[in-house]
Amino acid sequence: MTANELKSASRDTARLMNRSDLCRRLVAKLKQEEAVIGGIGNSHFDLWASGQRPQNFYMLGSMGLAVPIAFGVALAQPQRRVFALEGDGSLLMQLGALGTVARHALKNLVIIVFDNGMYQITGAQPTLTSYCTDLVAMAKGAGLAQSVWAADEAHYEELIDVALKGEGPWFIAARTDQQPPAGVTERDAAKIRGRFMQALGASR
Amino acid sequence: MSVETAARTISEAWDEIVVRVLKANKVELVAYVPDKVLAPLIKRVHADDFFTVLAPAREEEAVGIVAGAYMGGKRGIVLMQTSGFATLPNVLASLAVPFQIPLLMMISERGTLGDFQLGQALVCRTMRPVLQSLGIEHYAITRMDEVEFIVDSMIKQAFMTQAPAAMILSPLLTKKLAI
């Protein structure tokens, strides 16, 4: 099955899901030591709370760079699936990266965006997506044909399954609620990086 | 420097030497935002199959990609001009420095020694203070006979010490000779 066969919801019809729950559902499906980059905002907190896999990389700043970092890892390790988990506010800050991903069409790269329509971590100020901006439309416009809104949890899981098997790049957007994250990431940059590289078998 | 190396440096252009040193150090990934001074180097890496060459939309994006590639085991460098460097303090301070990533940067120094673009001239003044305040190793390459040594030793030090490094291409190297 390809993403074209999988129907995309629209932003308006997509169900409001829970980011922490979606992170746990993703992690439960990762059996091949897939790499996951958790963006700044609450994405990396919920990634952390979903179980501290050594193949997870948690960003402690650099808003908007989860996709470029994941792209770099995917480029260096074409045999490994690489996921970028990003918030809507962060993604809006580095939209050109979607064009880069489309241009180079890495088969092993999956972008997951948690669109809660706000900068939740800094006080829930609304982002552009809460007015008029549709991130799936933007991703398609950037050249990412396989871009979809997840209609609900079951559809989200189906999309992850497809992305784990089929040829990427994939752009999966999920609308998420206002619940706080389920944990707080340890802020030890050197340790995060060292553990991540070791888990990826990359020598310094 | 061996006789052979000395002879070669004279016959090679600066960008040719840079390419040779990048290859010798297995720096395979080149991400750039264009600059006129860098144009011959950009052309050269595009023409060489050894390199994977990317042209992301912003310098910050290029840094993210090269940092990710390093963590995946592939070495890379970001090419930019001074105005591009001026967009980087945030990512340097929040990614390259704290995560101890040997991010290689080659910066074409604009806005000095006869550059008449006012924007370039003012932006140029911010580069060294930023590098200094973040404790990032940086060196300007001003002469042909310095290119190989500075590029080679800065790359090696960056990977050995896991720290970012900025190689600055001075107009003394790239402009004075061209005139």
Ligand SMILES: Cc1ncc(C[n+]2csc(CCOP(=O)(O)OP(=O)(O)O)c2C)c(N)n1
């Ligand atoms: C360049 C930059 N600008 C602003 C901030 C402050 N900041 C940190 S996280 C964040 C919001 C992130 O929003 P989003 O990606 O939507 O994630 P959410 O908090 O909703 O999970 C902001 C504005 C920052 N860290 N860096």
